[in-house]
Each structure stands twice: as C-alpha cells, then as structure tokens.
Amino acid sequence: MNCTNAFKIISLVIDGEASEYQKRLLDFHLLGCSSCRKAISMCRDISEIAGKLPAPVPPENLESNIREMLKTKADISHQEHRFRNAFLAFPAVAALLIFALTVLPLSTEQEFITETQDIAMSMHESKSADINLSQKSGIRTAPLSDYSRQASLISF
Amino acid sequence: MIDLCKGDEDAFSEVIRRFQAPIYSMLIRMLGNEEDAQEMLQLTFCRVYRYRDKFDTDRKLVNWIFTIASNLAKKEWRRRSRWINVPLEHVNLTSPGKTAPHYNAGRVELRASIEEAVDKLPPHYREPFILREQEQMSYEDIADILNIRLGTVKSRINRARTRLRELLDDVWDEWK
Numbered sequence: 139m140n141c142t143n144a145f146k147i148i149s150l151v152i153d154g155e156a157s158e159y160q161k162r163l164l165d166f167h168l169l170g171c172s173s174c175r176k177a178i179s180m181c182r183d184i185s186e187i188a189g190k191l192p193a194p195v196p197p198e199n200l201e202s203n204i205r206e207m208l209k210t211k212a213d214i215s216h217q218e219h220r221f222r223n224a225f226l227a228f229p230a231v232a233a234l235l236i237f238a239l240t241v242l243p244l245s246t247e248q249e250f251i252t253e254t255q256d257i258a259m260s261m262h263e264s265k266s267a268d269i270n271l272s273q274k275s276g277i278r279t280a281p282l283s284d285y286s287r288q289a290s291l292i293s294f
Numbered sequence: 295m296i297d298l299c300k301g302d303e304d305a306f307s308e309v310i311r312r313f314q315a316p317i318y319s320m321l322i323r324m325l326g327n328e329e330d331a332q333e334m335l336q337l338t339f340c341r342v343y344r345y346r347d348k349f350d351t352d353r354k355l356v357n358w359i360f361t362i363a364s365n366l367a368k369k370e371w372r373r374r375s376r377w378i379n380v381p382l383e384h385v386n387l388t389s390p391g392k393t394a395p396h397y398n399a400g401r402v403e404l405r406a407s408i409e410e411a412v413d414k415l416p417p418h419y420r421e422p423f424i425l426r427e428q429e430q431m432s433y434e435d436i437a438d439i440l441n442i443r444l445g446t447v448k449s450r451i452n453r454a455r456t457r458l459r460e461l462l463d464d465v466w467d468e469w470k
Contacts, residue, residue, distance in 0.1 A: 145452065145455075145456065146448075146449075146452050148455075149448070149451055149452040149455050150448070152455075153426065153433070153451070155433060155448075177459060180459055180462070180463075180466050181455055181459065183404070183466065184408055184455070184458055184459075184462065184466075185427060187404060187405050187408050188408055188412065188423075188427040188428065189427050189428060189430070190405075191405065191408070191409055191412075191428065193315060193316075193318075193319045193428075194318060194319060194322050194328070194331075195315075195318075196314045196315055196318040196332075196335065197332055200310065200314055200332075200335065200336065200339075201307060201310050201311075203336055204310065204336050204339045204340055204343075207336055207337075207340050208340055208343055208344075
C-alpha cells in the first residue's frame, strides 16, 4: 500500500469508519512510514481542535425576526426581488449581445464596402485615361479587365 | 415535526431553538460574515415553516433543515460570486485575566491557524469537513444533506484533510 492509499484509510480511521481489515493494513504501513505516522498524528490534532472551534452565538431576536418575516412575507419578497433582478438583468444582457453581434459587425462591414467602392472608383478613374476606342464600331470602351475587377469587388 | 406540520407554533419555536446554533455556525463558516449568515438563517427557518407540508417524514428533520441552509448558502455564493474569509473575531485568542501556559498559548495559536486554514478550503471541501468535524455528522447524513454520493463525501473529507495538512505543516511542527 502506498502513502496516498494509506492517507485515505487514515481519514476513515479518524472518523471511525474504517474496517478492521483497513486498520490492520494501515498499522502495517505505519510500521515503516514515518511521514504517514506524522500525518495521522497531525490529522488527529486537527480533528480534535476543529471539533472544538468556538461556535458563534446566533442573534437573540432571531425568532421574533423570523415571525416578522413570515408575517410581512418579506422572505417571499426577498426571493421575488432577486428574481426580478435576474429578470431585468437578462434582457439587458441580451440587448447588449444583440448590439454587439449585429450593429458592430454591420458598421465595420459598411465601412469596408464604402472603402472598397472608393478604391474601385479611384482605379476606374485612373484607368479611364487610357480608354480604348473600338476600331470597328468606334465605341469608347474601358478594358475588360477593369469591368471584371470592379464586379468582383462589388460582389465581395 | 408532525406538530409543526399541523401548524403548531410552539413546535416551530422548538425547532428554531434546537437548530439555530448549529445552522448558524455552518452558515457563518460558509458565507464568511455575520450579516449574510443571519439573513440566510432567518430565510432557512422561514422556508422550514412555509414548506413544512413538503417535509418527507422518511428523512431526518436535522438533515432537511441543513439541506435548506446549504442550498441557500450555495445560492448566495453564486449570486455574489465572492468568498470572504471568516473574521477571527469569534476566536478568543487571549483569555482575559489569565496568563496561559506556553503549551496552551501554542494551542490557541494552532487553533487560530486551523480556523484560518479551514476558511481557505474550497467550498465543496469545506462544507462536508465542517459537517463532519463540527457537527459530528455521519457520512450518510452528510451525503443526504449535500445530495452527493457516499464515496464523494469520503473523498472530499479526505482531500480537505490533505489540504489542511499541507497548509498547517509548518505551524504544527512548531507547535509540537
């Protein structure tokens, strides 16, 4: 048996819940383990002192306070008040979440679209200087690559 | 309890008298301050009174009341999401008018250290440990109160002791 298992039995021995077999196993382990001997001694002291810790004295007017609470139903309103707080807190959190999830991404997306549109327009304007003139029909057209780039940016 | 279920006011007074001290002691250790503990103590007995019809007579009355108090304390932890250590004002570190011998002085110091160390335990270890050590409850009763399995009670008490042993190692060596 290792010390971890021994300590489990030590806890049971202190609480008086260990079986005879467990006690024998522990005795055998304690013969050769000084750290577990220290542990059982320490746990006994802790248990003894913790059991005698001074108990705080309840308030003297407890019963009258309880009867007053029952009479005025303050205990129910106490719960309702907490429920109301939770009830009010939920929509507030939900509203914040909706705002965070919808408005903020939309605004950034809108900014992005306007930015891309500006870029597309500036590119178009810069290239409009070298507009091609169709040799057959005489119609002035921009190069095909400009159209395709513009379309892809807008669709994006 | 049967009288209480019938609406006997004297029976309710008797329940309050009998259980106020152990419940208050547990609550003050759980919640860490007198104000919250007193509030929860009052609410515990209010619930005992309001839900007296729902008491399962197969259960022990003490377990039922402790369960109510424990659940209220847990709700309070969740609501406030804070843990405050128990003030040591309940510990009489010095006995007025007496000069304690060295051994007793060391013991008082050890007691204060133990109390402080118990307050440092995580709530789920502290609660079964307090019920066991202070209220001297059986493992079965603790399992019933906290609505956990018997094996869980054993392991939590064991872990509480292991943690306390680690925390108090130096103090205990000095004291010895």
